Each structure stands twice: as structure tokens, then as C-alpha cells.
Amino acid sequence: MSIEVYDKAVDRGLEGIVACSTSVSSIVDATLTYRGYTIEDLAANASFEEVIWLLWNSSKPTEAQTKSLRENLCEASALTTEELNFLQTLPVKSVHPMAWLRSAVSSLSLWDEKSQSDEESDRKSVALRLQSKMPSLVAFFHRRREGKDFVQPKKDKNMAWNFLWMMKGAEPLAEEVKVMDTCLTLHADHELNCSAFSTKVTASSLSDIYSAVTSGIGALKGPLHGGANEQVMRMLLDIGSVEGAKTWVNEALANKVKIMGFGHRVYKNGDPRAKILRDMSKELSEKTGNEKWYLMSKTIEETVVSEKGLLPNVDFYSATVYYSMGIPLDLYTPIFAVSRTSGWLAHIFEQYSNNRIYRPRGKWVGKTHLKWS
Numbered sequence: 001m002s003i004e005v006y007d008k009a010v011d012r013g014l015e016g017i018v019a020c021s022t023s024v025s026s027i028v029d030a031t032l033t034y035r036g037y038t039i040e041d042l043a044a045n046a047s048f049e050e051v052i053w054l055l056w057n058s059s060k061p062t063e064a065q066t067k068s069l070r071e072n073l074c075e076a077s078a079l080t081t082e083e084l085n086f087l088q089t090l091p092v093k094s095v096h097p098m099a100w101l102r103s104a105v106s107s108l109s110l111w112d113e114k115s116q117s118d119e120e121s122d123r124k125s126v127a128l129r130l131q132s133k134m135p136s137l138v139a140f141f142h143r144r145r146e147g148k149d150f151v152q153p154k155k156d157k158n159m160a161w162n163f164l165w166m167m168k169g170a171e172p173l174a175e176e177v178k179v180m181d182t183c184l185t186l187h188a189d190h191e192l193n194c195s196a197f198s199t200k201v202t203a204s205s206l207s208d209i210y211s212a213v214t215s216g217i218g219a220l221k222g223p224l225h226g227g228a229n230e231q232v233m234r235m236l237l238d239i240g241s242v243e244g245a246k247t248w249v250n251e252a253l254a255n256k257v258k259i260m261g262f263g264h265r266v267y268k269n270g271d272p273r274a275k276i277l278r279d280m281s282k283e284l285s286e287k288t289g290n291e292k293w294y295l296m297s298k299t300i301e302e303t304v305v306s307e308k309g310l311l312p313n314v315d316f317y318s319a320t321v322y323y324s325m326g327i328p329l330d331l332y333t334p335i336f337a338v339s340r341t342s343g344w345l346a347h348i349f350e351q352y353s354n355n356r357i358y359r360p361r362g363k364w365v366g367k368t369h370l371k372w373s
Contacts, residue, residue: 009363015265019197024055024346025189030269034189035059043276048159048184048339049073052131055189055346056124069128070158076132077153077162079140083111084150087137092145097138097334098221102214104137105130109210116208123352126209127345134338135159139166142331160184163338167327175287176325179280183321186273186314187336189343191266195219195226199344203351204358216344217337226333228315229322232261233329236296236319245299253307261316262304270311277317284324293320 010017025034032039035054042051049070053061061069079087087104109115112129114122140150143166151169153162160181164172172180189196198219202212220226239248252259264271278297285294297320304310322332 013265019192020200022192022347022350023058024343024350025191027191027266030267030272032190032272039186039272040276043182043185046185048181048188048342051185051188052342055342056127056349071156072128073132073159074153074155074157074162076129077136077159079133079136079150079152080111083108084140087140088144092141095145096221097141097330098217098226098337100141101137101334101337102217102221104141105134105217106210106214108133108137109208112210115210118206120352123209123349127349130209130213131341131345132159134341135163136166138331138334138338139163141334142167142328143169164325175284179284179321179325182276182280183318183335184339186276186318187339189340189346193225194222195340196344196347200347200351201358203348204355206352206355206357209345209348212348213341213344216340220333220337220340226336228260228313229319229336230329230332232316232319233323233332235260236293236323239296242292242295242299245296246303249300249303250307253304259300259304261312261319262308262310264311264313267311267313271313273314274312274317277314277321278312281317281320281324284321288324290320290324293323 023035025032034042034051035058037046037054037060042054046054047066050061050066052073053059053065053069086107090100090103092100108130112126114126117123117126136150136153143150148169151166153166157165158177158181161172161177164176164180192200195216199212199216202215203209223231239245249259251257281294281297285291297317301312301316304312319332322335323329327335
């Protein structure tokens with residue numbers, strides 16, 4: 001029996017390997033774009049609904065298209081009686097929110113009559129329904145574990161408004177809605193990251209959209225991908241004061257303790273999303289009386305940059321933004337999933353449109369010519 005030998009293997013996370021061609025999003029140096037528009041431009045001028053349209057259709061929507069998409073998303077976001085009855089059977093006590101979300105998303109396919117269709121129009125309608133229900137699922141989980149009834153979304157409101165409304169059961173402030181809308185935009189896509197690649201691999205087998213998105217959720221659940229902003233906030237709470245921040249960082253560096261929220265596999269000259277979130281953190285923390293969290297973050301950033309030359313990534317300042325809005329720490333990653341579903345779906349559509357199943361090879365490093373007897 002001959003054994004094929006592959007001399008080259010990348011055993012460190014496929015670092016530096018270009019695995020596919022894509023027009024969904026790009027990272028060039030310190031510039032992130034969605035469909036050619038910079039993240040700074042989109043964060044300042046586009047709503048999350050407009051970004052969803054852009055990612056799914058490769059073009060800027062008209063006012064009429066934006067209005068129609070917002071209405072359709074809002075209409076589809078309500079949870080049906082059948083869905084609510086089932087979701088209430090899922091345990092929430094001592095359950096990881098992302099594990100719950102993974103199971104909930106998978107279960108939704110059972111009520112979606114078009115979930116297995118391979119028609120492009122059906123796939124787009126499935127995607128819309130799934131995207132619309134992501135905030136509802138996260139809000140349901142949160143209220144369920146607090147012993148509160150689910151609050152259905154209101155018509156004529158955007159996704160950011162309804163998400164905060166469903167979470168808290170009270171009408172959100174205009175500035176909170178704007179911040180949440182911008183956060184959803186900032187996290188919508190990020191080229192071929194771990195979860196996006198997971199969705200593409202699953203879609204390449206021509207499996208259905210729910211299966212592909214569930215793969216993405218499973219990848220995002222891992223602490224090396226989606227959980228860093230939660231860990232940043234736990235770090236800040238552990239430090240406790242602005243005065244103690246610099247000392248804590250210096251001791252952490254001396255003891256080789258990892259400081260969460262710094263450095264990035266791709267960005268070497270700074271994460272553009274972090275700069276936007278830094279300004280949002282400052283403004284929101286001042287308005288809500290939580291300024292110390294921003295000041296602590298700024299002190300930590302200055303110390304780490306000075307001592308290690310590492311710059312903050314998207315997770316670092318998003319932690320204080322969410323905390324200032326009163327969002328529980330363990331929901332930071334599920335909110336990430338609410339946003340990133342839009343990008344996952346764009347990658348799934350792209351994979352379906354020019355598909356070849358992913359089938360890499362492995363370099364053999366085991367024994368050969370063994371005999372059983």
C-alpha cells in the first residue's frame with residue numbers, strides 16, 4: 001500500500017493561508033471594509049438594517065429597500081406560540097448562553113417549511129427569518145432565566161430598539177439605540193474568521209442555512225473567538241479602580257498574565273473598530289455615570305501600548321460599552337452572534353453561489369508499515 005506524502009502542512013491555525021476568494025469583507029492593513037465601504041463610513045452613516053442589505057446583496061440599499069427590509073425583519077422577529085412553547089422546555093439554569101442559543105437556533109428550522117429548500121429565493125427568506133429571530137432568542141433566554149415573561153417586539157422599530165426593548169421590557173433611550181445599532185454594525189462581519197470559515201465549510205456540503213449558522217455559533221462560543229469582551233469586563237471589575245489599573249497591568253505583565261482585549265492575528269497597526277468603540281465608551285460611560293470604567297480602560301491601554309506595543313482590539317472597549325448599558329456580562333457573546341449572523345449569511349450565500357466542498361488533506365506524521373499479526 002502506497003502512502004501519499006505531503007511535504008507542507010500548516011499546523012498553526014492556517015495562519016497566512018488564503019483559503020478562498022470573497023467579496024463580502026476585507027482587511028487590508030488597518031482598514032476593514034464591507035463590500036468596499038470602510039467600517040468608519042458605515043458606523044457613521046449606515047443603520048444595521050442597511051448593512052444587512054449591503055452584505056446580502058452587494059449594494060447600497062435605496063430608502064424603499066431599507067424600509068421594506070426593516071419592516072420584514074420586524075414582522076418576522078416575533079416568536080410564535082409553537083416556538084415559545086418549545087423554547088420554554090429548554091433549561092436555562094446554569095446553562096451557557098451560547099450553548100442555549102446554539103440549540104435554539106437549530107430547533108427553529110423545524111418550524112421553517114423552507115429550511116431545506118435550495119431555491120435562492122427561499123434561502124433569502126429563510127435567512128431573513130433567522131436573522132430577525134436572533135435578538136428575540138437572546139432576549140427570551142435572558143428573561144426566562146430571570147423568571148420574566150417574554151416581551152414581543154414592537155412594529156415600526158428597528159432591530160437595535162427592539163432588542164433592548166425585549167431585553168429590558170422598557171423603552172430604550174435614543175442614545176442607547178444608536179450605540180447598539182453601531183455595535184451591531186461593527187461586529188457584522190470580519191473576513192474569514194473562525195466562525196465565518198465554519199459556516200462556509202458546512203455550507204460547502206450543501207447543508208441548509210440553519211446547520212451552517214449553528215456551526216458558526218458553535219465556533220463563536222469558544223473563548224478564543226467570541227468571549228474576549230466578557231473577559232475584559234471581568235478583568236476591569238477585578239481591578240476595581242482607576243488608581244489600581246496601572247499597577248495591576250504592570251504586575252500582570254511581570255507575571256506573564258494575558259491581558260484580554262489586546263493584539264490581533266491580522267491587524268498589526270490597530271483594529272479600526274476599537275477606535276470607534278473607544279469614543280462610544282467615553283461618551284456613554286460619562287452619560288451613565290460609569291466614567292471610571294472608561295478611565296480604567298484608557299489607563300490600561302496606555303500602559304500596555306507603552307510597555308508591550310500592543311494595541312486594543314474590538315473586544316476591549318465594547319466591554320465597557322455593553323456594561324454601561326446594563327447588559328449582563330455573559331450576554332456579550334450572544335449579542336456578537338446577533339450581529340455576526342448577518343455576515344455568516346453573506347458568506348453562506350457566497351459559498352452556495354460558487355460551491356465546491358471543502359476537502360483539505362492532512363500531512364501524515366504517524367507510523368507506517370505496521371502489521372496486525
